[in-house]
Amino acid sequence: MLVDTHAHLDLNEFDADREAVIERARQAQVVAIVNVGIDLESSRRAVRLAAEHDLVYAAVGVHPHDAKKLDGATLAALRDLARQPKVVAVGEIGLDFYRDRSPREVQRRAFQAQLAWAAKLGKPVIIHDREAHEEVLGTLVDWAKELQASSLAGRLGVLHTFSGDLSMAEKAIELGFYVSVSGPVTYQNARRLPEIVRALPMDRLLVETDCPFLPPHPHRGQRNEPAYVRLVAERIAELRGVPLRELAAATTANARRLFGQIGKWPIADSG
Numbered sequence: 001m002l003v004d005t006h007a008h009l010d011l012n013e014f015d016a017d018r019e020a021v022i023e024r025a026r027q028a029q030v031v032a033i034v035n036v037g038i039d040l041e042s043s044r045r046a047v048r049l050a051a052e053h054d055l056v057y058a059a060v061g062v063h064p065h066d067a068k069k070l071d072g073a074t075l076a077a078l079r080d081l082a083r084q085p086k087v088v089a090v091g092e093i094g095l096d097f098y099r100d101r102s103p104r105e106v107q108r109r110a111f112q113a114q115l116a117w118a119a120k121l122g123k124p125v126i127i128h129d130r131e132a133h134e135e136v137l138g139t140l141v142d143w144a145k146e147l148q149a150s151s152l153a154g155r156l157g158v159l160h161t162f163s164g165d166l167s168m169a170e171k172a173i174e175l176g177f178y179v180s181v182s183g184p185v186t187y188q189n190a191r192r193l194p195e196i197v198r199a200l201p202m203d204r205l206l207v208e209t210d211c212p213f214l215p216p217h218p219h220r221g222q223r224n225e226p227a228y229v230r231l232v233a234e235r236i237a238e239l240r241g242v243p244l245r246e247l248a249a250a251t252t253a254n255a256r257r258l259f260g261q262i263g264k265w266p267i268a269d270s271g
Contacts, residue, residue, distance in 0.1 A: 002233055002248050003032045003262070004226040005180055005254035006092075006126065006160045006208035008046035010035060013212040013223055022053055025226035029124050029248075030055070032255065032262045034246025036092050036126055036160075038063035040074050043081055050086040057262050059089035059126050065111035067102035075113060082121050088259035090118035092160060095139075098131040108139075115143050118157075119150065124258055125157035127177075133164045136173060144175040152176070155258050161210050166196050173204045178258055180206035183216035183224065186235045197239050202250045206258070207232045227239065 007253040014021055025033060035050065036059040037043030043060035051057040060081045062070045063162050082090060093109050093114040102110070118125045129136040136159075144156060161184070162169060171177050179200055197205070205268065207231070209216075211224035216231040236249040256262060 001029050001031045001250050002207060003034070003252050004209050004229040005034050005206045005255050005259075006028055006182070006213075007033050007211050008038070008042070008122055009033065009211070009214075009226070009228050010037075010042050010049055011099065012210060014225075021225045021227075022055055022136050025229075026055060028227035028230050029228060030226050032057060033089060033254065034059055034255075034259065034262075036089075037061050037068060038092065039066040039069055039229055040077055044079060047081055047084050047087060050202065051084075056086075056206060057083075058084075058087045059091045060087055061091045061093045061114055061126070061162070062110055063092055063126060064096040064107040064110065065099065065101040066095055067107045070110040070113065074249055075117065078114075079117055079121070082117075083121060087114035088262060089126050089157065090121070090123045091157070092128045093118075094129045095132035095136050096128060096137075108135075109151050110144050119143070119147055119152065120132070122151050124152060124155055127157055128158045130163065131161060133168055137164075140172065140175060140177070158206055158258060159222045161214065162193075162196070166199055166250070169196055169200055173201065175269065178204050178254060180208045181236060182210045182232060183214040183220075183228070185239075186216040186222070186231055188217065197236050202240070202242075202247075203254060206254055207236065207251050211256060215226050 035046040036048045046058035046266045050056045154176045158178040160180045161182045162179045215224035
């Protein structure tokens with residue numbers, strides 16, 4: 001059994017066959033999908049999808065690309081959404097200094113604001129980090145210091161589609177974060193990521209698709225979907241030299257520890 005801890009099924013790439021995509025995930029033994037918001041409207045769609053499908057859970061937040069849209073009214077609406085059933089996280093939030101679609105100072109303010117209300121709500125965060133590793137980590141270090149006695153201790157959130165180095169991953173884990181890996185780990189030209197995957201503790205690893213983006217090999221160039229999270233898990237199991245069953249049990253247990261008791265399936269805790 002597997003959990004796709006980061007998907008965007010609400011996007012229009014899935015409008016023609018969303019139900020079939022979810023059913024294919026079920027057939028691939030995906031027992032939960034966390035559908036992640038990128039702005040207010042997509043967060044609303046994520047909450048609706050979670051209400052309509054037993055497999056789907058939601059995260060709500062504003063992506064750094066859309067940080068310029070985060071005003072007081074939007075933040076209030078997101079806070080209300082975050083209290084809805086099956087909303088398991090705040091995200092995706094963070095910094096993106098690669099595309100800079102919102103000014104960097106605006107991104108910083110949006111990041112800080114959403115971290116603050118995630119802490120008040122007791123929700124873990126889903127972190128987007130692209131070409132902003134040092135600043136993202138520094139921000140998370142400061143945030144974690146304020147949460148030492150919080151119910152979030154040990155499960156502050158996840159660095160999704162991880163793109164930093166091993167040192168960053170280890171520091172994030174020390175803070176109480178998980179590290180999530182997606183399709184690029186399967187690419188033939190992947191160099192650093194396989195080494196990171198081998199080195200990280202099993203009890204801090206998660207798997208995801210980030211669909212419809214970043215399809216794993218052999219589906220590069222196609223639309224990604226949650227059923228393909230199995231290909232990510234298979235590659236990680238191969239890199240670590242463990243059976244897929246062991247890797248799947250561990251990452252699913254990790255997802256449940258991070259996001260709460262998502263799903264209603266029996267599970268053996270790997271820890």
